[in-house]
Amino acid sequence: MAKDIKNISIVIVEDHTIVRQGIKALVESIEGIKVLAETGDGREALDVIFKSKPHVVLLDIAIPGLNGIEVASRIKKEHPHIKVIMLSMHANEEYIFQSLRVGVSGYLLKDSGIEELEMAIKSVMRNEIYLSPPISKQVVMDYIKRIEAMEKEKKVDKNVFEVLTPRQREILQLIAEGHTTKEISKKLNISVNIMDAHRTQIMEILDIHNVAGLVRYAIKAKLVD
Amino acid sequence: MAKDIKNISIVIVEDHTIVRQGIKALVESIEGIKVLAETGDGREALDVIFKSKPHVVLLDIAIPGLNGIEVASRIKKEHPHIKVIMLSMHANEEYIFQSLRVGVSGYLLKDSGIEELEMAIKSVMRNEIYLSPPISKQVVMDYIKRIEAMEKEKKVDKNVFEVLTPRQREILQLIAEGHTTKEISKKLNISVNIMDAHRTQIMEILDIHNVAGLVRYAIKAKLVD
DNA sequence: AAAAAAATCCCGTTTTCCCCCTATTTTTTT
DNA sequence: AAAAAAATAGGGGGAAAACGGGATTTTTTT
DSSP states (O other): OOGGOEEEEEEEOOSSHHHHHHHHHHTTTSSTEEEEEEESSSHHHHHHHHHOOEEEEESSOOOOOSSSHHHHHHHHHOTTTSEEEEESSSSSSHHHHEEEEETTTTEETTTOOOOHHHHHHHHHHHTTTOOOOOHHEEEEHHHHHHHHHHHHHHHHHHHHHSSOOOOHHHHHHHTTTTTOOOHHHHHHTTOOHHHHHHHHHHHHHHHOSSSHHHHHHHHHTTTTT | GGGOOSSEEEEEEEEEEHHHHHHHHHHTTTEEEEEEEEEOOOOHHHHHHHHOSSSEEEEEESSSSSSSHHHHHHHHHOHHHHHEEESSSSSSSSHHHHHHTOOEEEETTTTTTTHHHHHHHHHHHHTTTOOOOOOHHHHHHHHHHHHHHHHHHHHHHHHHHHOOOOOHHHHHHHHTOOOOOHHHHHHTTTHHHHHHHHHHHHHHHOOOOSHHHHHHHHHHTTTTO
């Protein structure tokens, strides 16, 4: 398992000296990993990284000069192959999301042990994404919540195909788009009276008795945006 | 790191005998883990699991009798403390989501190595969620995609607070909820004429000249659902 | 204190919405 | 082939919306 670690070069970006040196000591205790450089300033970090071109950057999220996410973003823009692992004190949802969005490969909580650090580095070198378990859990929970919210909406979608005829859906859509009865009847080449009858029937079926309600239904049913 | 593995009991559910025995051999090669039972049928699995009460269930997602997700769901309902790790051939999005939803603690691809199996078991015993890296990556990607879609909508939200006065927003909301001018004027204790004037003014400001458009705008602005 | 913006008020006209009725033709289902 | 559902067609009438105009009071900003 340790065989896939071979001469991995790392740059550490972390402003608190003691923490930085601690991390450095930990990292260097792992066989096959070399720390190329270390810095505590965001802007300086970019210079150092672009010059030394490490495999992996361990990047504190809260650093002076340029914040960690901004640094990560620029690293990935200039050198997409450089793997970035964020180091953070807390499982702040916004930070997690922003980090993942700019393309970091890992997100480690600072109370992780040395084993996790090693695992994270190995993971990202394998092109994987490594998240500390609490982070991972949060992402998964959020993932589930979002999909479930989405699925609820789908039920209305299905429903509209069951209760309304194609013609009715067509007309409902036009109503929801803001067209008047007259406009719609002209567009569909039917008389105004039929349009009126259609609208009335749609309202009966859906038990909605005003345009506002029809529009809200049409949006939920994804007939309009 | 290996010290937190102590007498972990496992049940393996997998219908292909060779695969099952292979997994069994792998698992038993890990120190401190004991395989209590094994079966290849979903319904039988529930009996076995409820009788033997293992710490962890390794559960193939495609099994006869009852499908894996259904089995997982019942296990978590009856015995929430039993950890379930799904075994799957592919990174099927629907399976992943459904599994996570019913509360499984791990999702492993079958081409994972023994190290990953060990890691997954240790992870779930620590109350963490373990996903095979490709699975993890997919979940993260999906997570980002969903949040980004959500953020787009927020822009309209802000806008409504800039262009409409509080009173106008209040009225727009009531209109979008389907109330008539008369109803709203009564509710707000203002004359019908003012309501009319308000509506007219809102329409002018937004450059929207029908109820349908107002409702769509109100929904985008999150004034109504 | 002056100016600007928001909220209030009134009226008359045209258009659209919404509901009521009956009825025929076409399509789908049984 | 018969029955049911959908789409077509028409008319009448009351309520509400939409638009035009003009005006006052209150609040906020400058």
